[in-house]
Amino acid sequence: MTAVMDFTLPAELEAHEPPEARGLRRDEVRLLVGDQGRVAHHRFTDLPALLRAGDVLVVNTSATMPAAVPVEGAALAVHFSTELSSGRWLVEPRRVRGPATERATDVVAGQRFPLPGGGRVTVRVPFSAGRLWESDVDIGGRDVPDYLAAHGEPVRYSYVPSRWPLSYYQTVFGTTPGSAEMPSASRPFTDRLVSRLVSAGVQFAPVLLHTGLASPESHERPYPERFAVPEQSARLVTAARAQGRRVIAVGTTAVRALETAADEDGTVSAASGWTDLVVTPERGVRVVSGLLTGFHEPRASHLDMLAAIAGTDALDETYAAAVNADYLWHEFGDVNLLLA
Template sequence: MTAVLFELPPSLEAHEPPAVRDQVRLLVSNGDEISHHRFTDLPALLRPGDVLVVNTSATLPASVPVVGAPLRLNFSSELPSGRWLVEVRGSDLRPRPGAAGVVALPGGHSVTLLEPYSRGRLWVASVDFPVHEFLRRHGEPIRYPYVRRAWPIEAYQTVFATHPGSAEMPSAARPFSDRVVTRLVAAGVQFAPLVLHTGVASPEAHERPYSEFYSVPPASARLVNAARAAGSRVVAVGTTAVRALESAVDPSGTVVAREGWTDLIVTPSRGVRVVDGLLTGFHEPRASHLDLLAAVASRRVLERSYAAALSSGYRWHEFGDVHLLLPSPA
């Protein structure tokens, strides 16, 4: 696993959403060049013809209280079998391994934990009710200890959110506002939407990604292929967009329309086949996402850019600042 060695001081954790979503900072790593911007500078940093690949998955209020216990159950991902991956957390928002059995939920519902899925943290569960409808009535957004108070589900949606299904927000797109999107379109930047329903993150265990549902529509596949043929850059907005897009590449290197569950893990040794750049948040030292970032850039670039982010006071996590990784101008 790629590791960028640093200590993340609590003062750099974003504890709440910014008052205006596009008023966050933007660190740009352009090969060996590092520069500091506001997110509203993004239209000037991209070129006409560049394509931004955006995830249109909407965030579910995926966390519900467990009846009769100081616990919460987080719904993570639906499996191809129709069962769900779920996580049990304590009242301190820390993971609880739990034990197989029936978990009582609000409204007289329950789920049955069948077997451990990963290190005792995620469980395969049998669910016999419509999950999305249940969560709309009883759920709240998943929240970790660094977010000190609850925020409404609207704080966890991006402007692209149209397809409900993510346990956690595809947060790299959170700084986009209507006005920034309008300026990008006016500057000749194109948008290629796709879907990847992201599951529950693992801030403590830093596990590898597991199977997630994705869909790359025909129009987006054509747009990305045309941009690459014209020599324009394909910039993914978030690691979820990278995973989905790279899952839809055929052996010839062409993006095709495709949907299903992907097990793809993007690493430096695997590399990326169609993504040139990446807009992403800042990740923790042992986060598995860093392997994907190193596949787009390099470990050396990440070490330099993260050192610059730390020394300049950039903010981490889903409500924090963002990082644009672009290929070297050469």
């Protein structure tokens, strides 16, 4: 397995609140372009001028659920992550520490957590080094996204000290609730910017991948997530590649869905289910020629995917430039366009 990239992230480069709280529109965050080792500094509003007519942007239509639910009678919360094909859910029990939460390390199989509205989660089998648990969810036959909409709040970690409404965690493309954390690479897009991109000849290919919970403490490898690539998007992407046009994924989630649906020569077919694909430099990418993404923490497993697209040396140079120029990290931070 490829060793992920390590670097020092100064604390002042963590985005603690949405750009709107910093006096910016969503689409006014900074955009660092890394193109085969060359870097350039922009605002996200420059994106239509940086892309070409005929480029295809692959976007994730998953909407963010308010996936954090308090445990009744205890200083605990249950974070809902991913629905499994068995019908169980992967969940993460976390201990509440003031405005933040931390991993609960004393959870045992069979433990039950009472939730608001008469709900209950029973953890069964440890998963992902014991951080997540395969669990039975008893919410009276209700749909989990509907239950979370009534009783949950957005997942947040210690670097975001204040609560923000769910709308701050949604993207312009999100139509189907299912992500435990926001597919944040899409956050800077606005209706106006999408219109400008379409007018410039850029095409959009929607896919779906419900992203699970990150592991801010231990950076585990990616685990299976639910995805779907529609027939129309598969045809659009395959035609673009055949014509020599660029396919640029918006977010690592879009890469994972698209690459899962591709065969060895890069032909994409309609597909759905659960993907366990892990993209590394050794595996490489078969479809995408670029990636628009946020900045990822040191040692985060997503960095292997970025290296597979941009190359390790170019990625190192891009991240060094981002740190030196004070770009902001995390879901409310700045964004990075990597081109192969």
